[in-house]
Amino acid sequence: MSSQQNGRRPYLPPFRRDWWLQLRFYRLYMLREATVLPLLFFVGWLIYGLYSLGQGPMQWQHWLEFMAKPWVFVLNLLTLAASLFHAKTFFELFPRVMPLAPPGLMIAGQWLGTVVVAIGLIVLLGGYV
Amino acid sequence: MLQLDMDIIVVGGGGAGLRAAIAAAEASPTLNVALVSKVYPMRSHTVAAEGGAAAVTLSEDSLQSHFFDTVAGSDWLAEQDVVEFFVQHAYQELVQLERWGCPWSRKNDGSVQVRRFGGMKTERTWFAADKTGFHILHTLFQTSLKYPSIERFDEYFVLDLLVVDQRVAGVLAIRYSTGELVQIRAKSVILATGGAGRVFHYNTNSGIVTGDGMALALRHGVALRDMEFVQYHPTGLPGSGILITEACRGEGGILLNKDGYRYLQDYGLGPETPLGEPRNKCMELGPRDRLSQAFWQQQKLGLTGDYQGHAVVYLDLRHLGDKHLKERLPLICELARDFVNVDPAKAPIPVRPAVHYTMGGVMTDIDCQTSIQGLFAIGECASVGLHGANRLGSNSLSELLVFGKVAGERAAALAQQNDHVSHQAIAQQTAVQQALLSGMPGHNTNDSLVAIRTAMTKAMEEGCGIYRDANSMQHCLDQLHSLRQRYQVLNVEDQGKVYNSALLQHLELGFGLDVAMAICSSALARKESRGAHQRLDEGLTARNDAEFLQHSLAVQQQDGSIDIRWQAVTITSLPPGQRLYGDCGAVNEGKAS
Amino acid sequence: MTQTIVIARYNPEQDEKPHHEAYQVQSDDNTSVLDALQQVQQQDPGLSFRWSCRMAICGSCGVMVNGVPKLGCQTFLRDYPAGLVITPLSNFAVEKDLIVNMEPFLEHLSAIKPWLINTAEGTQPHVQTPKQLAKYQQFANCINCGLCYSACPQFGLNPEFRGPAALALAHRYNLDSRDQGKAQRMPELNAKNGVWTCTFVGFCSEVCPKKVDPAAAINQGKVESAKDMIVSVLKPSGAR
Ligand SMILES: Cc1cc2nc3c(=O)[nH]c(=O)nc-3n(C[C@H](O)[C@H](O)[C@H](O)COP(=O)(O)OP(=O)(O)OC[C@H]3O[C@@H](n4cnc5c(N)ncnc54)[C@H](O)[C@@H]3O)c2cc1C
Numbered sequence: 009m010s011s012q013q014n015g016r017r018p019y020l021p022p023f024r025r026d027w028w029l030q031l032r033f034y035r036l037y038m039l040r041e042a043t044v045l046p047l048l049f050f051v052g053w054l055i056y057g058l059y060s061l062g063q064g065p066m067q068w069q070h071w072l073e074f075m076a077k078p079w080v081f082v083l084n085l086l087t088l089a090a091s092l093f094h095a096k097t098f099f100e101l102f103p104r105v106m107p108l109a110p111p112g113l114m115i116a117g118q119w120l121g122t123v124v125v126a127i128g129l130i131v132l133l134g135g136y137v
Numbered sequence: 138m139l140q141l142d143m144d145i146i147v148v149g150g151g152g153a154g155l156r157a158a159i160a161a162a163e164a165s166p167t168l169n170v171a172l173v174s175k176v177y178p179m180r181s182h183t184v185a186a187e188g189g190a191a192a193v194t195l196s197e198d199s200l201q202s203h204f205f206d207t208v209a210g211s212d213w214l215a216e217q218d219v220v221e222f223f224v225q226h227a228y229q230e231l232v233q234l235e236r237w238g239c240p241w242s243r244k245n246d247g248s249v250q251v252r253r254f255g256g257m258k259t260e261r262t263w264f265a266a267d268k269t270g271f272h273i274l275h276t277l278f279q280t281s282l283k284y285p286s287i288e289r290f291d292e293y294f295v296l297d298l299l300v301v302d303q304r305v306a307g308v309l310a311i312r313y314s315t316g317e318l319v320q321i322r323a324k325s326v327i328l329a330t331g332g333a334g335r336v337f338h339y340n341t342n343s344g345i346v347t348g349d350g351m352a353l354a355l356r357h358g359v360a361l362r363d364m365e366f367v368q369y370h371p372t373g374l375p376g377s378g379i380l381i382t383e384a385c386r387g388e389g390g391i392l393l394n395k396d397g398y399r400y401l402q403d404y405g406l407g408p409e410t411p412l413g414e415p416r417n418k419c420m421e422l423g424p425r426d427r428l429s430q431a432f433w434q435q436q437k438l439g440l441t442g443d444y445q446g447h448a449v450v451y452l453d454l455r456h457l458g459d460k461h462l463k464e465r466l467p468l469i470c471e472l473a474r475d476f477v478n479v480d481p482a483k484a485p486i487p488v489r490p491a492v493h494y495t496m497g498g499v500m501t502d503i504d505c506q507t508s509i510q511g512l513f514a515i516g517e518c519a520s521v522g523l524h525g526a527n528r529l530g531s532n533s534l535s536e537l538l539v540f541g542k543v544a545g546e547r548a549a550a551l552a553q554q555n556d557h558v559s560h561q562a563i564a565q566q567t568a569v570q571q572a573l574l575s576g577m578p579g580h581n582t583n584d585s586l587v588a589i590r591t592a593m594t595k596a597m598e599e600g601c602g603i604y605r606d607a608n609s610m611q612h613c614l615d616q617l618h619s620l621r622q623r624y625q626v627l628n629v630e631d632q633g634k635v636y637n638s639a640l641l642q643h644l645e646l647g648f649g650l651d652v653a654m655a656i657c658s659s660a661l662a663r664k665e666s667r668g669a670h671q672r673l674d675e676g677l678t679a680r681n682d683a684e685f686l687q688h689s690l691a692v693q694q695q696d697g698s699i700d701i702r703w704q705a706v707t708i709t710s711l712p713p714g715q716r717l718y719g720d721c722g723a724v725n726e727g728k729a730s
Numbered sequence: 731m732t733q734t735i736v737i738a739r740y741n742p743e744q745d746e747k748p749h750h751e752a753y754q755v756q757s758d759d760n761t762s763v764l765d766a767l768q769q770v771q772q773q774d775p776g777l778s779f780r781w782s783c784r785m786a787i788c789g790s791c792g793v794m795v796n797g798v799p800k801l802g803c804q805t806f807l808r809d810y811p812a813g814l815v816i817t818p819l820s821n822f823a824v825e826k827d828l829i830v831n832m833e834p835f836l837e838h839l840s841a842i843k844p845w846l847i848n849t850a851e852g853t854q855p856h857v858q859t860p861k862q863l864a865k866y867q868q869f870a871n872c873i874n875c876g877l878c879y880s881a882c883p884q885f886g887l888n889p890e891f892r893g894p895a896a897l898a899l900a901h902r903y904n905l906d907s908r909d910q911g912k913a914q915r916m917p918e919l920n921a922k923n924g925v926w927t928c929t930f931v932g933f934c935s936e937v938c939p940k941k942v943d944p945a946a947a948i949n950q951g952k953v954e955s956a957k958d959m960i961v962s963v964l965k966p967s968g969a970r
Pocket residue numbers: 148149150151152153154173174175176177178181182183184185186187188189190191269270293294295296329330331332341342343345346349350380493494515516517518530531532533534535537
C-alpha cells in the first residue's frame with residue numbers, strides 16, 4: 009500500500025473483548041443488560057406454574073411448595089431487585105427517547121404508574137375484592 | 138512530490154474560505170475547487186466568534202446609518218465605496234445563511250432577533266446564542282459537503298504561492314499526514330487564511346492564527362495595507378486571553394475598576410447609563426479601542442485589580458440574573474467557570490485587554506483582487522478596506538460572507554477564461570522550495586523555536602501595544618531584525634515526515650516574523666494617532682488628516698526589511714469628522730447625517 | 731507545583747507500536763491537559779497533538795485521560811491528584827503520538843446529508859419560532875470532537891457504524907422545521923449501520939463536552955425509523 013512509501017503506518021489497537029470491564033459506566037451498562045437473566049428465570053417459573061395449574065391440584069400444590077423453597081425465594085427477591093434496577097434505568101432513559109414532558113416529571117409519572125399498577129394487581133389477584 | 142491540477146484553489150477553510158468555495162461551486166459547477174486548509178475546516182478560528190454578525194434588519198434602521206457607524210468607527214480610514222457595497226449586501230448574506238440552516242436566535246413571532254453591539258447605533262447584530270461563529274462555520278461546512286465539485290485538502294499546509302509574471306499559477310503545500318510536498322496548479326487562488334493575532338503575546342486568537350496568508354502574499358511583492366491597526370479586545374480572560382464576548386456588555390454587563398467604579402465615564406464615554414439600560418455607543422458599548430485605552434489609563438493610575446499577577450478590571454453581569462445568563466450567554470458562563478473559576482451570576486469576571494483582530498491585511502480592490510492577477514484575498518487576512526483604523530465588532534463575520542461570495546464568483550469567472558501556467562514555468566520555484574524544505578530538519582545549536590517565538594510576541598506586545606511611541610517601536614523593530622537572523626539559521630528539531638508539527642510551527646514562525654515586521658514598520662511610519670493606533674510621542678497624540686488620511690502600504694524588500702508607501706483613502710459621501718461617543722457622539726452624528 | 735504525566739508516544743517511522751513515557755510538568759490551579767502537553771512539546775519538539783482554540787469550541791484536542799475521552803483544553807490537572815495517563819482517542823487509528831485518523835468520522839458525517847434540504851427559493855428568512863428552534867438546538871451544538879466515538883463500544887466493534895455525532899446531526903436536520911429532507915435521510919438511518927446498531931450504552935452522552943446527548947438523538951431516531959418502516963410496509967409499493 010502507498011502508506012509504506014510515505015511513512016504513514018496507522019496503528020489501530022485490537023478492540024478489547026473485556027472493554028466492558030474497563031470503566032464503571034460500562035459495568036453498570038452490562039449490569040442493566042444482565043437484568044434480563046433473572047427475569048428469564050422468573051418467566052420460566054411462571055410458565056411452569058401455569059402448566060402446573062392445568063395439570064390439576066396435585067401438581068399445583070407441588071409448584072407452590074417449590075416456590076416456597078428458600079433458594080427460589082431468594083432468587084425471586086433478586087429478580088425483583090433486578091427489575092426495579094432495570095425499571096429505574098429505563099425510566100430515566102425514556103424521557104430522553106420521547107421527550108414529551110420535563111424529564112423529572114416523566115420519571116415521577118412512570119414510578120407512579122408502576123406503583124398504581126402493582127397495587128392494582130395485588131388487590132385484584134390477592135383476592136381482596 | 139505530488140502534482141495536481143485544479144481550477145480554483147481556496148486557501149483556508151474558515152468562514153471566508155468556505156463561503157468563497159461555495160460561491161465558486163454555485164457559479165460554475167463544472168470547475169473543480171480545491172479547499173486547502175491546515176486544519177479541518179470546522180476547526181478554523183471562525184468557530185470561536187461568539188457575538189454576532191451585522192446587517193441592517195429593523196425597519197427603523199438604515200443602510201446610511203450602518204455606513205456611518207462603520208466609517209466613523211474606522212476613524213475615516215475605511216474605503217467608503219467598499220463600505221457602501223458591504224452594508225448593501227450584508228443582509229442578503231445573513232438570510233442566505235439562514236436558508237442554509239443556520240440556527241439564528243429568534244423572536245417569539247419567529248423572525249430573526251437582533252442585538253446591540255459596540256459602536257453600532259441600533260440593534261443590527263444577528264446572533265445564534267453566543268456561538269455565532271460556531272454556527273456560521275458549521276452551517277457553511279455542512280453546506281459545502283453537498284457540492285461535489287469542492288474537493289477538500291484537509292491538513293495541507295500551504296507554504297508558498299506559485300507566481301509567474303505577476304500571475305498566480307497555484308500553490309505549494311505540505312501534506313501534514315505524510316510530510317510530502319504537493320504542487321497544485323490552478324487558474325485562480327483565493328487567500329482566506331485569517332488574521333495574525335498570534336504574533337502578539339496576549340491574544341484572544343486560536344493557535345493557528347499566525348498570519349500565513351499575509352506573509353505568503355508579502356513575499357511575492359503584494360502590499361500589506363494598514364497593518365499598524367491591531368485591535369485589542371477590552372475583555373479577554375487574564376492569562377489565557379480567552380474572549381469574553383462584547384455581547385455581555387450588549388446584554389447590560391458593566392465594567393468596574395478595583396474600587397467598583399464604572400471608570401469609562403472618565404474617558405469621554407459617559408455619562409453613566411443606568412444599570413440594566415445599556416445605550417449604544419455609550420459607556421460599556423463604546424468602541425473597543427477606547428475601552429482598551431481606558432484600561433491602560435486605569436492601570437497607570439493604579440486602579441486596576443490583580444488576578445494571579447495580571448492586571449484586570451471586572452466585568453459585572455450579576456444583575457442580569459442566573460436565568461437570563463444561562464439563556465443568552467451560556468458559553469460565557471461555561472468559560473468563566475472553567476478558566477477562572479467564576480460563576481458570573483455570583484461574582485464579576487476578571488478581564489483585561491488582549492489582541493483580537495488585525496484590521497490590515499493583503500491589499501485588494503473592491504473585487505477582492507490583489508496586485509497579482511488571479512490572486513484574491515478575503516476575510517481577516519485581507520484588507521479590502523472595510524475596517525480602516527478600527528473594526529466594529531460583528532462587521533467581520535458579515536465581511537467573510539459578503540466578500541467571500543464576491544471572490545468566489547470572480548475567481549470562477551477568471552478560471553473559466555484562463556488556462557494553467559505550464560509546469561515548466563513553475564518548476565524552478567518548486568525546486569527551490571523543495572531544497573529549502575529538505576535543508577530544514579537537523580540538529581540544532583542552542584537556539585529554539587519557542588525562544589524566538591516568545592521573544593517575538595513579547596517584543597510586539599511591548600513595542601506595538603495599546604499605546605506606542607517611536608522609541609519602543611524602534612526597539613521592537615530592531616529586535617525583530619535580529620530574531621529574523623536567528624530564525625534563518627534555526628533548524629527544525631524533528632526529523633520525521635508524518636505529522637511533523639515542529640516543521641509547521643517553524644514555517645508559521647517564519648510567516649509571523651514577516652508579518653510582525655510589517656506591523657511594526659507601518660506603525661513607526663504613521664506619525665499620528667488614529668483608531669487602534671495610539672501614540673504617546675509629543676505632537677502625535679491626535680489624528681492628523683492633513684498628512685495621514687492615507688492607507689499605509691507595507692512592501693517587503695529583498696533583505697526582508699519593509700518599505701512603507703501611502704495610498705489615498707476613497708471618500709464618497711462622508712467627509713472626515715470627529716469620532717465621538719457617549720452623549721457627544723449623538724450630537725456629532727446629528728450634524729453629519 | 732511539579733506533576734508527572736504519562737503520555738502515549740508513537741512514531742510510525744520508528745516504533746512498532748505505541749509506548750508510554752512519563753514527563754514532568756509545572757502545574758497550578760488553571761493548568762489544562764493542553765497546557766501540559768504544550769510544556770512537554772517544549773522539552774520534546776517531536777511530540778505531536780492537535781489543538782487550536784484552547785476554549786473548547788474547535789473540537790481539535792480530544793484525547794483519552796485515564797481511559798476516558800476528554801477535550802484536553804477543558805480538562806484540568808487539578809482534577810487528577812493521582813496522576814494522568816494521556817492516550818490518543820480510542821477506536822481511531824493512531825497516526826502519531828496523540829494524533830488519530832479522523833477520516834472515518836468525516837465520512838460518517840458526510841453520509842447522512844448534513845445540510846438543510848429545502849427546495850423553496852426565497853430572499854427572506856424562514857419563520858421559525860423559539861420553540862421550533864429549541865426542538866433541534868441541542869443537537870446542533872456538536873463540535874465534531876469525536877469523543878463520543880471513542881466512548882462507543884459499538885463503534886469500536888464495528889467501524890462502519892455511522893456513530894453518535896453523525897446520527898445526532900441527521901436528527902438535528904430532521905427536527906428542523908425548515909427542512910424537508912427527512913425522507914432522503916431515513917434510508918441511512920434505517921440501514922444496517924444506522925440507528926439500530928446502537929444499544930443505548932449511553933457513554934457517548936456522558937463524555938460529550940457540549941451536552942449534545944447523541945444517545946438521546948439516536949434513540950429518538952429509532953422511534954422515527956420504526957415509524958418510517960411501518961409506514962413503508964403499509965404503503966402500497968410505488969405509491970408516494
Ligand atoms: C474570540 C473571537 C471572537 C470573535 N467574535 C466575533 C464576532 O462576534 N463578530 C465578528 O464579526 N467577528 C468576530 N471575530 C472576528 C472573526 O471571527 C474573524 O475575523 C473571522 O472569523 C476570520 O475568518 P477567516 O475566514 O478570515 O479566517 P479563519 O476562520 O481564521 O480561517 C483561516 C483558515 O485558513 C487556514 N490557513 C491558515 N494558514 C494556512 C496555511 N498556511 N495553509 C493552509 N491553510 C491555512 C486555516 O486552516 C483556516 O481554515 C472574533 C474573533 C475572535 C478571536
